[in-house]
Amino acid sequence: MKHVFPRWVRTRVRTFASAAVVLVVVVLSGAPVGAGAGTPRWVDDSSAGAVERIADVGAAADPLPAQWHDLNGDGRSDLVAREAATGTVYAYPHSGVFNGAGTYPTRHAVLFGAQALNWIAVSEVTGDFAADLIARRGDGTLVVYPGSGQLQGGSTFGEEVLVGTGWGGVTALSVADVTDDGDQDIVARWGDGSLHVYPHTGIFDGTNTWASPELIGTGWNIMDWIGVAELTSDDSRVDVVGRRAGDSTLQMYPHNRWYDGTATFVGPVQVGTGWHSVEIMSLVTVTLDDFTDVVARRSTGELVVYRNAGGYNGDFTFHSPTGLGGGWNTMNLIA
Structure with a gap:
């Protein structure tokens, strides 16, 4: 143990x-x-x-959730999305005001020809305090595009670095600090429903960046979406949230305050109903209050955010959706 x-x-x-x-x-x-x-x-x-x-920094310290999603160094969470038709990846910098469609009013092309990617995430995995782009290719390889710390077009991210192979059988991926050591781990669900964590080794070193998998759960194939982020307000540790395929309820598995294999997360506890109306979902701090929100795209192409109410509160954990803008149906990857 x-x-x-x-x-x-x-x-x-x-x-x-x-x-x-x-x-x-x-x-x-x-x-x-x-x-x-x-x-x-x-x-x-x-x-x-x-x-x-x-x-x-102590067990009650703020884990600075916005920092790992901040591409331009202003302390706010930016969005990244891949356009399906062209393979272009765009960054949407936060305007500094939570104001509906005015929250992410502009976009900048930061990566081109990325049609081969089938999953993306933004986090800090290279150890330099700049947000990086982590991605999986269709051939099952896992790559990292190191962030420059500045939003500057095609120079926002550096050349891709291979960090893993054989990830094609994974049906859900997230990047978060599950082991509670300050480094961002990979959480992966495999086709058999088993959930594993790949602990970050503390060194960005190609295929040695993440260690061998450790089992943290089974039976997770009942979920059609899984995310990992700090959702509660009292422990500064990441939790797992998933949408149950059968009834579209949102279920949260709080962190047990220590990393201990299949005992790392407890629950579930229900935190929402009626989530069948959204397609792509991501966990991002949008509302500038340091609480992690749910960003989702509807089938109409509208991007919405479900604001975190300030910690776990059953079905009222997230507020009703606020629109962030339309036309997002051209994007098939959003982080």
């Missing part, structure tokens, strides 16, 4: 000189079972002119 109590945030500190900089960091509070009072950790990266800082 594996317990992880400390919360870590991984950041990148850039220096203005070529000299090496070394940081010593000690865990200030909390420790895994059997651990001591804290061990200094040294990080030295003189070759890159940058150092990696690891700091404990």
